[in-house]
Amino acid sequence: MKPLSTIAENVKESSTLAMDTLYKKMKADGIDVLGFAAGEPDFPTPDNIKMAGVSAIVNNATKYTPATGILQLKEAICHRLLEDCNVHYEPSQIVVSSGAKHCLYIILRTLIDPGDEVIIPTPAWVSYNEMAQMVGATPVLIPCPEEDHFKLTPEKLEAAITDQTKCILFNNPSNPTGMVYTKEELIVLTDVCVKHDLYIIADEIYYKLLYDGAQITSIASLGEAVKEHTILVNGVSKSYAMTGWRIGYLAADTKVTKVIARYLSHSTGNPSSPAQTASVEALIGTQDTVETMREAFEERRNYMVERMNQMPGISCLKPQGAFYVMMNISKLIGKTMYGQTINNADEFGDLFLKKGLVCIVPCTGFGAPEFLRWSYATSMDNIKRGMDRLEEFLIGAGIE
Numbered sequence: 001m002k003p004l005s006t007i008a009e010n011v012k013e014s015s016t017l018a019m020d021t022l023y024k025k026m027k028a029d030g031i032d033v034l035g036f037a038a039g040e041p042d043f044p045t046p047d048n049i050k051m052a053g054v055s056a057i058v059n060n061a062t063k064y065t066p067a068t069g070i071l072q073l074k075e076a077i078c079h080r081l082l083e084d085c086n087v088h089y090e091p092s093q094i095v096v097s098s099g100a101k102h103c104l105y106i107i108l109r110t111l112i113d114p115g116d117e118v119i120i121p122t123p124a125w126v127s128y129n130e131m132a133q134m135v136g137a138t139p140v141l142i143p144c145p146e147e148d149h150f151k152l153t154p155e156k157l158e159a160a161i162t163d164q165t166k167c168i169l170f171n172n173p174s175n176p177t178g179m180v181y182t183k184e185e186l187i188v189l190t191d192v193c194v195k196h197d198l199y200i201i202a203d204e205i206y207y208k209l210l211y212d213g214a215q216i217t218s219i220a221s222l223g224e225a226v227k228e229h230t231i232l233v234n235g236v237s238k239s240y241a242m243t244g245w246r247i248g249y250l251a252a253d254t255k256v257t258k259v260i261a262r263y264l265s266h267s268t269g270n271p272s273s274p275a276q277t278a279s280v281e282a283l284i285g286t287q288d289t290v291e292t293m294r295e296a297f298e299e300r301r302n303y304m305v306e307r308m309n310q311m312p313g314i315s316c317l318k319p320q321g322a323f324y325v326m327m328n329i330s331k332l333i334g335k336t337m338y339g340q341t342i343n344n345a346d347e348f349g350d351l352f353l354k355k356g357l358v359c360i361v362p363c364t365g366f367g368a369p370e371f372l373r374w375s376y377a378t379s380m381d382n383i384k385r386g387m388d389r390l391e392e393f394l395i396g397a398g399i400e
């Protein structure tokens with residue numbers, strides 16, 4: 001048999017999904033393991049949205065739709081973007097697809113020729129690096145350390161740009177760091193992008209999950225020149241607890257959306273039609289349920305961060321968005337715990353799962369080998385038990 005595609009063979013498994021699968025298997029085997037790996041809200045989809053999906057099915061909204069989504073949903077997206085992000089788009093500038101993940105992939109497919117470079121500030125969501133390689137791009141990773149609050153600086157960005165740079169994959173609020181850029185920080189970064197004529201792929205999927213009164217500045221709201229260079233990505237998964245419905249969207253200049261539309265029409269076709277109708281309700285119906293979930297996340301974050309920073313050997317910054325905490329284990333590197341020397345986050349994660357019975361995600365795949373990501377998209381009760389187990393695990397290993 002001839003070999004499979006080299007590009008396809010080189011795609012790595014998602015480390016977050018791998019950890020979650022392992023956790024689910026241990027749980028199915030009857031082991032009392034706690035899971036903090038999943039990147040999805042633990043809340044059910046709000047009832048008004050579920051009912052809109054049910055009535056779409058009952059009323060036969062179950063056929064093909066235009067490949068880029070129904071007009072009603074595009075209008076709802078324009079309405080929400082204007083209301084929440086202060087950016088004006090026309091429905092012709094919107095493409096709806098099967099999740100923000102697929103939007104990101106299709107954008108890269110549309111922008112990239114082999115050999116183009118894609119800038120990715122790290123720590124970054126695992127899929128960015130893989131997706132860039134899947135379309136034949138060269139990912140250029142820019143490490144952004146904890147002392148810079150994991151944020152990209154204009155100097156670092158400028159230094160990474162070459163004649164081959166096509167775009168930057170920019171995630172705000174960030175998975176995994178939970179950091180949120182200020183408007184001033186975004187202005188200087190986008191100035192550099194516009195100066196070098198780079199596309200800015202602005203993944204704002206966590207934009208509704210902000211804490212301590214932080215406000216979102218959508219990149220596309222920073223003036224016409226920035227908007228022209230921006231391809232905005234968002235979706236209903238995280239804000240409305242709709243991860244399984246698979247609806248994401250992008251907003252861009254019609255030069256871009258027209259090409260994407262042709263690509264989709266020959267590949268996926270439209271995203272699920274009942275899920276599109278449910279998403280209309282999510283976007284134009286009450287937003288109170290989002291606020292209720294956001295408040296719960298904020299309370300959990302406060303608890304987790306406070307507990308973690310009281311424990312020996314580890315620390316974390318207080319994130320302002322999304323639902324993740326980055327635990328710094330750099331002080332434990334080289335130490336022996338339960339008879340095993342810890343050389344990196346993977347080894348810590350493995351040991352913590354086996355001895356501490358808690359599943360968290362080592363951030364090696366995110367570009368941060370001395371950090372592990374905790375998701376607080378789980379109940380307060382679980383979080384309390386998880387923090388207790390972490391404390392016992394560290395103290396039991398003699399960490400002071």
Ligand SMILES: Cc1ncc(COP(=O)(O)O)c(C=O)c1O
Nearest residue numbers: 039099100101125175235237248
């Ligand atoms: C940064 C980021 N972008 C995009 C996505 C994908 O979201 P969706 O469920 O809409 O595909 C995720 C999901 O984990 C994410 O963390």
